Amino acid sequence: MKAYNYDVVVIGGGPSGLAVATKLAEKGYKVALIERKDELGGILDQCIHDGFGTKLFNKALSGPEFASVFINKAETLGIGIHLNTYVKNVEIRENEKEIVAISPHGIKNIKTKAIVYAVGCRERHQFEIKIGGTRPAGVYTAGMVQRLINLYGILPGKNILIVGGGDVGMIVARHLYLEGAENLLIVFPEKRFAGLPRNVQQCILDFGIPYQPQTVVKEIIGKERVEGAILVRVDEKWKPIPGTEELYPCDTIILSVGLIPYSLKLKKIGAKIDPRTKGPEINEFFETTIEGVFAVGNLVQIFDYVDDAVESALIAADGVEKYLNQEPKEKIIEFVPGKYIRALIPHRIEWKDDRNIIAFFRANIEKENAHIELRDENGNLLKRYFRRYIRPSTLERIEIPRELLQDKRQVTLNVSED
Amino acid sequence: MSQRTEILCIKCPKGCLLRITIVTNEVKVEGNECPLGERYGIEEIKNPKRIVTSTVRILNARYPRLPVRTSEPVPKEKIKEVISNLKNVVVKAPVKKGQIIVKNVANTGVDIIAERDMERV
Numbered sequence: 360m361k362a363y364n365y366d367v368v369v370i371g372g373g374p375s376g377l378a379v380a381t382k383l384a385e386k387g388y389k390v391a392l393i394e395r396k397d398e399l400g401g402i403l404d405q406c407i408h409d410g411f412g413t414k415l416f417n418k419a420l421s422g423p424e425f426a427s428v429f430i431n432k433a434e435t436l437g438i439g440i441h442l443n444t445y446v447k448n449v450e451i452r453e454n455e456k457e458i459v460a461i462s463p464h465g466i467k468n469i470k471t472k473a474i475v476y477a478v479g480c481r482e483r484h485q486f487e488i489k490i491g492g493t494r495p496a497g498v499y500t501a502g503m504v505q506r507l508i509n510l511y512g513i514l515p516g517k518n519i520l521i522v523g524g525g526d527v528g529m530i531v532a533r534h535l536y537l538e539g540a541e542n543l544l545i546v547f548p549e550k551r552f553a554g555l556p557r558n559v560q561q562c563i564l565d566f567g568i569p570y571q572p573q574t575v576v577k578e579i580i581g582k583e584r585v586e587g588a589i590l591v592r593v594d595e596k597w598k599p600i601p602g603t604e605e606l607y608p609c610d611t612i613i614l615s616v617g618l619i620p621y622s623l624k625l626k627k628i629g630a631k632i633d634p635r636t637k638g639p640e641i642n643e644f645f646e647t648t649i650e651g652v653f654a655v656g657n658l659v660q661i662f663d664y665v666d667d668a669v670e671s672a673l674i675a676a677d678g679v680e681k682y683l684n685q686e687p688k689e690k691i692i693e694f695v696p697g698k699y700i701r702a703l704i705p706h707r708i709e710w711k712d713d714r715n716i717i718a719f720f721r722a723n724i725e726k727e728n729a730h731i732e733l734r735d736e737n738g739n740l741l742k743r744y745f746r747r748y749i750r751p752s753t754l755e756r757i758e759i760p761r762e763l764l765q766d767k768r769q770v771t772l773n774v775s776e777d
Numbered sequence: 778m779s780q781r782t783e784i785l786c787i788k789c790p791k792g793c794l795l796r797i798t799i800v801t802n803e804v805k806v807e808g809n810e811c812p813l814g815e816r817y818g819i820e821e822i823k824n825p826k827r828i829v830t831s832t833v834r835i836l837n838a839r840y841p842r843l844p845v846r847t848s849e850p851v852p853k854e855k856i857k858e859v860i861s862n863l864k865n866v867v868v869k870a871p872v873k874k875g876q877i878i879v880k881n882v883a884n885t886g887v888d889i890i891a892e893r894d895m896e897r898v
Contacts, residue, residue: 407844423893512842557787
C-alpha cells in the first residue's frame with residue numbers, strides 16, 4: 360500500500376475539480392486530484408459543441424477546448440494527478456481525513472487536511488420516469504448517445520424518439536440530425552422546452568426538428584430491439600389523457616430526462632443533503648455540513664453553464680484556504696428559498712469575510728419584468744433584484760453585499776408577486 | 778410592408794429576447810441589452826451564421842473520432858454541406874488543438890480545426 364500526504368484532495372477531474380485544484384495549487388498548497396477515468400476533463404470530452412466559456416473567457420469554446428485550458432494548467436502546477444483511481448473509503452477525523460483509493464498501481468492510502476468533492480451528476484434513467492412496456496435493446500440515455508457519436512462515431516439508430524426537452528436532449532438531437540438520423544421526434548411533458556432558450560433556437564428551430572409538447576411515453580414496444588413507443592398526451596399536471604394514445608414507430612429511444620447530483624458518497628460520510636437540489640447543503644464557500652469537506656460543480660446543483668460551475672469551484676478554493684488557515688466562523692445566517700423559488704444555494708452563511716456572497720437560484724414560475732426580493736426574518740426588504748425574464752429553465756445568479764446581512768439570523772429569497 | 782419577429786439572442790448567456798421589425802430593407806432591433814444583440818439581430822435576419830461542430834475519423838489515437846469545428850461561424854444554409862464534406866476525412870494522430878484539418882471547407886473561406894490534442898497510441 361502506497362501512502363500519500365496532501366493539504367487538499369480533490370475528488371473528480373472534471374471542469375470544477377480541475378478549477379479548484381489549480382486555484383489551490385496556485386496558492387501554494389499541496390494538492391492531489393483523483394480521477395476515476397484515464398483522462399482529465401470530465402464530461403467535457405464528449406461535449407464537442409461550442410458555447411462554453413462565454414462568461415469566463417469571453418469567447419465561445421468547445422468542451423474539449425475549455426477543458427484543455429485547465430488541464431494544461433494542472434499539469435504545469437505540480438498537482439498530484441491520480442488517474443484510473445477510485446475512492447473506496449473516506450474517513451473523517453478532526454483535522455485529518457483519510458482516503459483509501461484503488462488504482463492499477465495498487466491500493467493508495469491518502470492523508471489530507473481538506474477534501475473537495477467534484478464528482479458531478481448522473482443522468483436519470485428509464486426506471487425513474489415510469490415508462491411501461493418491454494425492455495428491449497435501443498434505449499439509451501442522452502449522455503451515452505453523445506459519447507457514442509462524438510468519441511466513437513457510432514449512430515445508435517436511424518428512427519429516433521427523444522424523450523425530454525432539456526439542454527442535453529436538444530444538443531444530442533442536433534448532432535443526430537446533422538450526422539444522418541432519418542427521423543427524429545422530441546417529446547416532453549411540459550408546454551415548452553425545459554432547456555435554455557438559446558438551445559431551442561440553435562438546435563431545434565434552426566433545423567426544423569419536429570417536437571411534440573405535453574406528451575410522454577406510455578409504453579416501449581419491441582422484443583429484441585425497440586420497434587416503437589406508445590405516446591400519450593398529458594394535461595397540465597402531467598396526467599395522461601385517456602384516448603390520446605398513438606403508436607410511434609422507431610428503432611431507438613433516447614432519454615434526456617434530467618440530471619441529478621451524484622451525492623451518494625457525501626451522504627455516506629454523513630453530509631446533509633438538500634431534498635430540493637439533491638446535492639449537499641453548503642455554506643457560502645461551498646463547505647458541506649462536514650468541516651473541511653467541500654462540494655463544487657454539478658454535485659451541488661445542476662448548473663446551466665460550465666462557467667458557473669467553475670465559479671463555484673473558484674469560490675470553494677477560497678473556502679478551503681480559510682479552513683486550512685483555521686479562520687474562525689461567525690454565527691450562522693440561514694438562507695431560505697421562499698415563494699416561487701425552487702432551489703437556492705448557499706444554504707447558510709457562516710464565515711467572516713468582506714466579499715459579496717454569490718447565490719444561485721432557480722425559480723419555478725415564468726415571469727416577465729420580475730423582481731426578486733431578499734428579506735430578513737422580520738420580513739424587512741433588504742434588496743431587490745430586477746430580471747427582464749425569469750424562467751424555470753434558467754439558473755439565476757445574484758450577488759449579495761455582506762453588510763446587508765449584519766445581525767440577521769435568517770434571510771429569505773422570494774419572487775415578488777407584482 | 779412591415780414584418781415583426783421575435784428571436785432570442787444567442788451571443789451571451791443573458792439571452793435577451795430581440796423584437797425585430799423588418800420594413801422592406803431595413804431591420805430594426807429592440808429588446809437588446811447590449812450592442813452585440815443589435816448586431817446579432819441584424820445578422821440573424823440578413824445572413825444567419827453558426828459555428829459547426831462535428832467529428833472526423835482519426836487513426837492511431839485513443840478514440841476513433843477527433844472533435845473538430847469551424848474556425849469561424851459559417852452561413853446557416855451551409856451547415857449540412859460542411860458536415861458532408863467531413864464524411865471522408867481521415868487524419869492520423871498525433872493532432873494538436875487548433876490544427877487545421879480541412880482548409881476552406883465547402884468554399885466558405887473558413888477552416889475546420891481540431892478541438893483537442895490527440896496523441897498517438
